Amino acid sequence: xxxxxxxxxxxxxxxxxxxxxxxxxxxxxxxxxxxxxxxxxxxxxxxxxxxxxxxxxxxxxxxxxxxxxxxxxxxxxxxxxxxxxxxxxxxxxxxxxxxxxxxxxxxxxxxxxxxxxxxxxxxxxxxxxxxxxxxxxxxxxxxxxxxxxxxxxxxxxxxxxxxxxxxxxxxxxxxxxxxxxxxxxxxxxxxxxxxxxxxxxxxxxxxxxxxxxxxxxxxxxxxxxxxxxxxxxxxxxxxxxxxxxxxxxxxxxxxxxxxxxxxxxxxxxxxxxxxxxxxxxxxxxxxxxxxxxxxxxxxxxxxxxxxxxxxxxxxxxxxxxxxxxxxxxxxxxxxxxxxxxxxxxxxxxxxxxxxxxxxxxxxxxxxxxxxxxxxxxxxxxxxxxxxxxxxxxxxxxxxxxxxxxxxxxxxxxxxxxxxxxxxxxxxxxxxxxxxxxxxxxxxxxxxxxxxxxxxxxxxxxxxxxxxxxxxxxxxxxxxxxxxxxxxxxxxxxxxxxxxxxxxxxxxxxxxxxxxxxxxxxxxxxxxxxxxxxxxxxxxxxxxxxxxxxxxxxxxxxxxxxxxxxxxxxxxxxxxxxxxxxxxxxxxxxxxxxxxxxxxxxxxxxxxxxxxxxxxxxxxxxxxxxxxxxxxxxxxxxxxxxxxxxxxxxxxxxxxxxxxxxxxxxxxxxxxxxxxxxxxxxxxxxxxxxxxxxxxxxxxxxxxxxxxxxxxxxxxxxxxxxxxxxxxxxxxxxxxxxxxxxxxxxxxxxxxxxxxxxxxxxxxxxxxxxxxxxxxxxxxxxxxxxxxxxxxxxxxxxxxxxxxxxxxxxxxxxxxxxxxxxxxxxxxxxxxxxxxxxxxxxxxxxx
Numbered sequence: 001x002x003x004x005x006x007x008x009x010x011x012x013x014x015x016x017x018x019x020x021x022x023x024x025x026x027x028x029x030x031x032x033x034x035x036x037x038x039x040x041x042x043x044x045x046x047x048x049x050x051x052x053x054x055x056x057x058x059x060x061x062x063x064x065x066x067x068x069x070x071x072x073x074x075x076x077x078x079x080x081x082x083x084x085x086x087x088x089x090x091x092x093x094x095x096x097x098x099x100x101x102x103x104x105x106x107x108x109x110x111x112x113x114x115x116x117x118x119x120x121x122x123x124x125x126x127x128x129x130x131x132x133x134x135x136x137x138x139x140x141x142x143x144x145x146x147x148x149x150x151x152x153x154x155x156x157x158x159x160x161x162x163x164x165x166x167x168x169x170x171x172x173x174x175x176x177x178x179x180x181x182x183x184x185x186x187x188x189x190x191x192x193x194x195x196x197x198x199x200x201x202x203x204x205x206x207x208x209x210x211x212x213x214x215x216x217x218x219x220x221x222x223x224x225x226x227x228x229x230x231x232x233x234x235x236x237x238x239x240x241x242x243x244x245x246x247x248x249x250x251x252x253x254x255x256x257x258x259x260x261x262x263x264x265x266x267x268x269x270x271x272x273x274x275x276x277x278x279x280x281x282x283x284x285x286x287x288x289x290x291x292x293x294x295x296x297x298x299x300x301x302x303x304x305x306x307x308x309x310x311x312x313x314x315x316x317x318x319x320x321x322x323x324x325x326x327x328x329x330x331x332x333x334x335x336x337x338x339x340x341x342x343x344x345x346x347x348x349x350x351x352x353x354x355x356x357x358x359x360x361x362x363x364x365x366x367x368x369x370x371x372x373x374x375x376x377x378x379x380x381x382x383x384x385x386x387x388x389x390x391x392x393x394x395x396x397x398x399x400x401x402x403x404x405x406x407x408x409x410x411x412x413x414x415x416x417x418x419x420x421x422x423x424x425x426x427x428x429x430x431x432x433x434x435x436x437x438x439x440x441x442x443x444x445x446x447x448x449x450x451x452x453x454x455x456x457x458x459x460x461x462x463x464x465x466x467x468x469x470x471x472x473x474x475x476x477x478x479x480x481x482x483x484x485x486x487x488x489x490x491x492x493x494x495x496x497x498x499x500x501x502x503x504x505x506x507x508x509x510x511x512x513x514x515x516x517x518x519x520x521x522x523x524x525x526x527x528x529x530x531x532x533x534x535x536x537x538x539x540x541x542x543x544x545x546x547x548x549x550x551x552x553x554x555x556x557x558x559x560x561x562x563x564x565x566x567x568x569x570x571x572x573x574x575x576x577x578x579x580x581x582x583x584x585x586x587x588x589x590x591x592x593x594x595x596x597x598x599x600x601x602x603x604x605x606x607x608x609x610x611x612x613x614x615x616x617x618x619x620x621x622x623x624x625x626x627x628x629x630x631x632x633x634x635x636x637x638x639x640x641x642x643x644x645x646x647x648x649x650x651x652x653x654x655x656x657x658x659x660x661x662x663x664x665x666x667x668x669x670x671x672x673x674x675x676x677x678x679x680x681x682x683x684x685x686x687x688x689x690x691x692x693x694x695x696x697x698x699x700x701x702x703x704x705x706x707x708x709x710x711x712x713x714x715x716x717x718x719x720x721x722x723x724x725x726x727x728x729x730x731x732x733x734x735x736x737x738x739x740x741x742x743x744x745x746x747x748x749x750x751x752x753x754x755x756x757x758x759x760x761x762x763x764x765x766x767x768x769x770x771x772x773x774x775x776x777x778x779x780x781x782x783x784x785x786x787x788x789x790x791x792x793x794x795x796x797x798x799x800x801x802x803x804x805x806x807x808x809x810x811x812x813x814x815x816x817x818x819x820x821x822x823x824x825x826x827x828x829x830x831x832x833x834x835x836x837x838x839x840x841x842x843x844x845x846x
Contacts, residue, residue, distance in 0.1 A: 348436070
């Protein structure tokens, strides 16, 4: 009866939910319990008359009345899948059918389908007795056919899977009678078939087996121990056959539910009554406590109206003689407002574009309260001062929509608190936090920190040098805030800006593509554009002024005397000049700027370092002291000019100063001196050529003569002895060690004077002449007839040689002084040749 009432009540509720707006359609499916997660229940597309993709397009949601989601709806395929393994006994207990109610909610337009999922029972529970052994005490005077009720086994399964039969182990005293209750459950009675005789058999042991009808069949057994007692002819009797009480849910522990009472007309131990639960489910033992001696039933566990609305208990009273009586206690649970409303979010639009139009759906949710009556009715609200408003729809569904424009740059995220309050007493409240992120649209251009940037770069930079960076900030986010940089067309100097400068499109770093020269480009301007990645893109521009910093990369250059000129710069100065006389002023310039172009002059070299000085700053060449006769007529100055850069650079120039006795036209004097030097150079060259030709001719004649004499000597070596040549009367001066004691030969040396010009790396060969030694007349090694015949001739030759040598030396002395700035150098080179006989000496002399 109770089951039928619940089924009707569920149908009435379902019909009530489906009536408003004709938006609810009921669909039924069945699924066996204990199926694995992910198993297919059914495909709802056909029942919903929809095609593939319609569920996801309409944002279908599967909503359950319970908090636990046992099923899952695949919106792409329309398959209804098991989300978690189900136990029918835990969900519905003995309730039949076991239904799970859910709804499929479709949006745009809103439509709701009610789904009834019937959980079918499978044989997953074996019959189970509350104890492993039962103790019975039966008086021996009990007549045959007396029934002894036994505790039935419990099987959580239903129908054929529940208990179908009981069997008793073979014995001669009892048989088993199986009966069926009005609700379809079976109970068993032990029927006495043969009278008991305590003296013959005081204890009897039986085995009771319960079997269900499932496949495979499951069984449960219990041991029945019967103790035969002496006679006890009165049974305990309860004052009421049924006790009915009402109990509020969540009643505290030890709350008195009711008290049962039984009486026995016997005396002594046969009249002592004890109370116990009989044939009750296991959960009764967990929820209620029965005092064995007083019969008081108290609350032991927590009772929840939402789980169970009533409990029925069978109570047995047993006297000391083993006789028992039975009654029933029915406890009805009253609902209290102990469940707060539950907010279930169906869908959330997050992130939400900041340019979303008004009335856009943000959140769709439902509110449920498991209480009944006014305790289960709830109202919802959201915070004020939000750009959203709450709208109520059918079946406790709510919509949160936009009521004012959004701006992500001001508020990027909203934490919406939904508050649900029921109408019970006291009222219960629950809240649900929903985060709605506002997505960005490209509504902000990039912004530079300042409109003008100034960067500095040193000249002669290496190509690819980082000279600075620019940075623009975009208030948007992600791709809309991704800024790229580019150069706008323009010119630097005489070329396009892209040939001088480049910019990293991602970082904004500015690089110099080529080496810059401060002397050509001192500064320039470029324009950088920052563009974001939005669609359409937004951009802004900034002006960059690049200043080139000078470096000391130019050496000073002499304007006077002109640097790198092929003509020597000569200055005339009178020998009468006093100390501090301004000879000339050197002028140099530097292409750099600033301190890199500050020049200082220094006298690097001079023919006479103590004669001249130069102004460090102005380059004026002045005398340090008066001139005197010992000063050379031609003074050569090497002047160095150095800039003030780091590191400093320098240049040198050469200045010739000619000292004269007095002059009126410095230019004519300079030309005369130059012409005189040129004529002296030509005369010296002519002398040199003549000397070389003469020496070569003498050498050639000597060689030819030597060869002829050798040939002639070979033919008449024994008969012909040549006459020795005449020698000068004077005896030559030889070193003491020039004679060979063994051979008797005379060592003879020829002297040559070699003059080289000084002052330059190259040398000029000026003079080469053999110096023939003069032999003494009294030399014993020379025959007498040669002395007389050749005396006058040798003296004449010697005089001529001395005059020629003296003239050449004077010429060289005059020529070398103005050209080299110093005395010439004479190198005497001795070339010796030893001869073995007088004939060899003669040939060598010739």
